[in-house]
Amino acid sequence: MGQIRLLSDVLASQVAAGEVVERPASVVKELVENSIDAGALRITVEFHRGGTRLIRVTDDGRGMDRSDALLSLERHATSKIRESADLTTISTLGFRGEALPSIASVSRFSLSTRHREETVGTSVEVSGGKIIEVKDSGEAPGTRIEVADLFFNVPARRKFLRGEQTEAAHLLQQIEILAVAHPEIAFTCRRDDREVFRLAASDDLAVRLRDLHGAGFLEKLVPVPCLHHQGIKVHGWIARPGEGRADRNLQMLFVNGRMIHSPILSLPLREACDGTLAKGLHPPAVLFFEMDPAAVDCNVHPAKREVRFRDPALLRSVALMAARSAWATAAPSLTNLPSSTPVTSPWKPSEFSHQQEFTPASPVPAYAAQPSAFPDASRVAESPSSPPSSVARFIGVLGIRYLLFEDEESLLLIEIRAARERVLYEQFVSRLRLGELESQHLLLPEVLEMSSADLAWIEAHRDLLYATGLVAEVFGGKSLKVDAIPAAASSLPVEEIVAGLVDDLRKITESPSLDSLPREALAASVSRLAAAGARISAGEAAAQMLLRELLSCELPYVTPGGRPTMNQISPGELKRRFTA
Numbered sequence: 345m346g347q348i349r350l351l352s353d354v355l356a357s358q359v360a361a362g363e364v365v366e367r368p369a370s371v372v373k374e375l376v377e378n379s380i381d382a383g384a385l386r387i388t389v390e391f392h393r394g395g396t397r398l399i400r401v402t403d404d405g406r407g408m409d410r411s412d413a414l415l416s417l418e419r420h421a422t423s424k425i426r427e428s429a430d431l432t433t434i435s436t437l438g439f440r441g442e443a444l445p446s447i448a449s450v451s452r453f454s455l456s457t458r459h460r461e462e463t464v465g466t467s468v469e470v471s472g473g474k475i476i477e478v479k480d481s482g483e484a485p486g487t488r489i490e491v492a493d494l495f496f497n498v499p500a501r502r503k504f505l506r507g508e509q510t511e512a513a514h515l516l517q518q519i520e521i522l523a524v525a526h527p528e529i530a531f532t533c534r535r536d537d538r539e540v541f542r543l544a545a546s547d548d549l550a551v552r553l554r555d556l557h558g559a560g561f562l563e564k565l566v567p568v569p570c571l572h573h574q575g576i577k578v579h580g581w582i583a584r585p586g587e588g589r590a591d592r593n594l595q596m597l598f599v600n601g602r603m604i605h606s607p608i609l610s611l612p613l614r615e616a617c618d619g620t621l622a623k624g625l626h627p628p629a630v631l632f633f634e635m636d637p638a639a640v641d642c643n644v645h646p647a648k649r650e651v652r653f654r655d656p657a658l659l660r661s662v663a664l665m666a667a668r669s670a671w672a673t674a675a676p677s678l679t680n681l682p683s684s685t686p687v688t689s690p691w692k693p694s695e696f697s698h699q700q701e702f703t704p705a706s707p708v709p710a711y712a713a714q715p716s717a718f719p720d721a722s723r724v725a726e727s728p729s730s731p732p733s734s735v736a737r738f739i740g741v742l743g744i745r746y747l748l749f750e751d752e753e754s755l756l757l758i759e760i761r762a763a764r765e766r767v768l769y770e771q772f773v774s775r776l777r778l779g780e781l782e783s784q785h786l787l788l789p790e791v792l793e794m795s796s797a798d799l800a801w802i803e804a805h806r807d808l809l810y811a812t813g814l815v816a817e818v819f820g821g822k823s824l825k826v827d828a829i830p831a832a833a834s835s836l837p838v839e840e841i842v843a844g845l846v847d848d849l850r851k852i853t854e855s856p857s858l859d860s861l862p863r864e865a866l867a868a869s870v871s872r873l874a875a876a877g878a879r880i881s882a883g884e885a886a887a888q889m890l891l892r893e894l895l896s897c898e899l900p901y902v903t904p905g906g907r908p909t910m911n912q913i914s915p916g917e918l919k920r921r922f923t924a
């Protein structure tokens with residue numbers, strides 16, 4: 345009994361029309377999604393010459409009987425929706441019934457399929473949209489679709505294809521996305537007759553991520569504990585604090601199983617990194633958001649890459665919560681401690697090989713984790729009230745910027761200003777939770793000339809500035825009268841403080857992603873100024889104190905702006921540097 349119906353004309357026009365087939369990668373997406381919808385447990389994707397010569401997708405799914413096989417090639421033939429009300433409750437990946445006919449109309453196409461309950465299969469040959477042959481075939485249950493010579497009959501489209509390498513890269517990226525979304529399905533991929541990967545089915549996303557990107561990748565991630573908030577569920581993995589890369593290729597955000605690109609989800613993730621990641625870097629993440637299909641409209645983009653949320657603000661806060669809760673439960677790990685490469689160096693682009701990229705990580709001493717495990721605390725703990733002592737031995741100060749410590753045989757370098765910035769930042773964030781930062785009154789108010797744009801912004805954000813400790817008012821239309829400044833930065837010239845705060849905070853208030861300015865931003869700005877103004881004292885006691893304070897921070901390894909605070913050179917690294 346056939347399962348496919350033709351969509352009514354009315355319904356067909358309600359379905360957004362659009363080109364599904366842009367390039368080989370989009371063909372693969374449509375075919376593999378069909379296999380997933382058909383309940384396949386094993387999917388094989390083969391392609392030749394970047395997919396321009398041939399794409400073959402084989403699955404062990406439900407298969408089709410002859411009438412369905414023929415119907416599947418008619419426009420708007422779909423087994424997945426019957427009437428327009430169904431559009432609000434779509435749970436399958438495909439629903440428009442236009443992929444197969446579109447693909448078949450621009451390629452030499454063949455479909456070979458056998459329904460699980462039938463003994464004989466069907467094969468259909470189509471060329472440029474015309475059915476050439478239909479015959480019985482003796483396939484295993486499941487479906488195999490071959491798409492050869494994509495766009496052979498539409499030279500204008502063919503011209504738009506990029507080189508084979510580029511098309512292959514898009515195609516692999518696409519398969520990777522589908523494979524990440526479905527660890528429970530085994531995937532095999534062959535490129536020009538060579539196996540690219542063979543992924544075993546697993547009920548564990550971590551296994552799939554490891555199989556695709558190597559164990560090194562997984563180490564850079566922390567799990568997002570399963571979160572349930574107002575009808576939205578989220579789970580997955582996100583980069584450890586301080587881990588980022590310049591592109592978003594490793595940021596995969598799925599809504600009801602479909603990967604989407606949406607600033608509503610990606611901006612809050614970036615926002616959650618403020619304070620640990622330099623501008624321009626994004627946290628890799630694989631997150632699955634599940635919600636009532638009626639809460640999201642996925643029929644707004646021809647390739648279904650974009651969606652519209654009924655309650656974007658809710659999604660935004662769930663994304664933010666997901667990142668923060670992952671980090672709250674993940675103690676700063678030792679593997680975070682940079683060796684001689686800074687934490688913020690972008691990751692290598694994703695690769696599909698199994699032999700993974702892996703820069704040999706130097707062994708890292710357990711500074712932050714168990715200070716008490718180190719017996720040699722004799723050189724520290726000058727004051728009885730000091731926190732548990734750190735264990736590194738102070739060597740000295742290099743120039744005016746760095747503190748040098750020794751631990752076992754490795755060398756630890758602390759950048760004084762960056763370390764102060766991190767320490768102050770964390771203090772300020774917690775103080776801002778309770779109220780304002782401390783201010784220091786000026787003996788005489790200071791009057792600053794400022795641009796009218798800056799003055800207007802200051803006028804509009806007085807409360808915000810007040811929270812940092814700055815008390816000031818616009819005066820005579822052209823100047824600002826400053827009565828008090830943030831106490832922590834009081835050694836800097838008033839003008840520098842005001843300019844610094846306005847510069848930092850204005851950018852943030854202008855960003856469309858935020859409803860309100862987070863404390864973190866205020867704290868970051870003041871700590872940067874305060875660290876810049878702080879006097880350097882080079883004594884051992886101060887050095888040990890700074891190290892201890894730094895190590896008791898929640899995220900000791902980077903400044904709020906993402907600069908490393910410390911660098912460690914391991915014995916191995918030292919040895920390498922002295923080897924011929």
Ligand code: ADP
Nearest residue numbers: 378382416422423438439440441442443444487
């Ligand atoms: P849609 O996925 O939007 O329904 P398609 O054009 O992609 O439209 O596919 C049309 C129909 O063909 C599907 O609804 C499904 O019933 C059937 N079909 C396509 N691919 C497969 C497959 N690999 N296995 C089983 N059925 C399939």
Ligand code: MG
Nearest residue numbers: 374378438443
């Ligand atoms: Mg489909």
